[in-house]
Amino acid sequence: MNKQVKDVFAQDQVKVAEVIQLLYQSKKLIIQFTVGFLILGIIYHISVTKEYESVSAKLSEIEDSELGGMGQLSGLAGLAGMSLPGSSNKFEATFPPELYPQLVYSKPFLKSLLEEEFYFQNIGKRVTLKEYLLRERPRSFLGKIKDWVFETLRNLTARKSMAGDSNFQTIIESETQFGKDFQVLTQQEEGLIGFLQRKIKIENEGKVINLSVKLSDPLASAELNSLIFHKIIDFVTNYRTEKQRINLGFIEQRATEAEENFVKAQVRLASFRDSNQGLISQQARSREEQLQAEYSMAFNIYNGLRQELESARLQLKNNTPIFTTFVNPSYPTNPSNLSFPVVIILSAFLGAFFGILFVSGKLYIEYQREN
Secondary structure, three states: OHHHHHHHHOOOOOOHHHHHHHHHHOHHHHHHHHHHHHHHHHHHHHHOOOOEEEEEEEEEEOOOOOOOOHHHHHHHHHHOOOOOOOOOOOOOOOOOHHHHHHHHOOHHHHHHHHOOEEEEOOOOEEEEHHHHHHHHOOOOHHHHHHHHHHHHHHHHHHHHHHHHOOOHHHHHHHHHHHOOOOOOOOHHHHHHHHHHHHHEEEEEEOOEEEEEEEEOOHHHHHHHHHHHHHHHHHHHHHHHHHHHHHHHHHHHHHHHHHHHHHHHHHHHHHHHHHHOOOOOOHHHHHHHHHHHHHHHHHHHHHHHHHHHHHHHHHHHHHOOOEEEEEEOOOOOOOOOOOOHHHHHHHHHHHHHHHHHHHHHHHHHHHHHHHO
């Protein structure tokens, strides 16, 4: 065989037919590679849990705007000795679609998803996503072995970290006692959050937001997809309109006070006129003019605040982000994993490819040694 290898590679132009003949002589080794990769492919197919992917898409329409109409309100409020907060500032609070992935992949967001309940068809009941992933999620035999190994390693790591930090319990108690200014996650929660980060995929193409979710239950996958978008919309809406909602509440409070003052001024003027009919004294006229002026001022302030209240409500509605649904969350009917025939074909191809590559390299090394 060495002589044949030398004859093939010593020529100025290597003939493909002769190379194929050399490879054919090593067909047993190539077959062994192919069989080995087929076995690995079968093991992979058995060890992978079936997953169902739900996809959806929405169009985000967000535009910058000003908090209009506040200058006139400031002037009216100034007459009554009041001032409006942020009346001259532009409304610039926006949350662009480019930041949606950071929001979705954040630990607080994913932890909130773990506490949500879903109906899982494969177990026939509603449970939290956390409970399902920990206890109810279907696993293959090799998948169970893999999860057991990872769980054991995670527990060992958690014990070491707990043993090395005597203040861990104090931290938990402080969080419970003084509020949640910071977040403490267990090793188990860290693992589940990492799992969700791998199963959720969100991308933005301009203003179009594409979202895909993979779970081992098709219905829960679609429900989780829909819930994620609802949480995104709620967060973006609250973030964008928070300042205007505060201003709206302030205007509503001032409008209520102005209405009370207007009614009191109206009652005082009417009572004075009823009790002083026919009187023409200068003092009575002066008092009536004073009450009339108070009434006019109260009416102007109240009327102006009512107009600004309606304007603020309209502005709040106009600045509420609009999300148009392109694709509703799909209910997946087939697993997103590679089918068994595809796995077999790919395994055989890769086995043959690497087998040929190995044999070619071996033949070339033999030729180099002889020279």
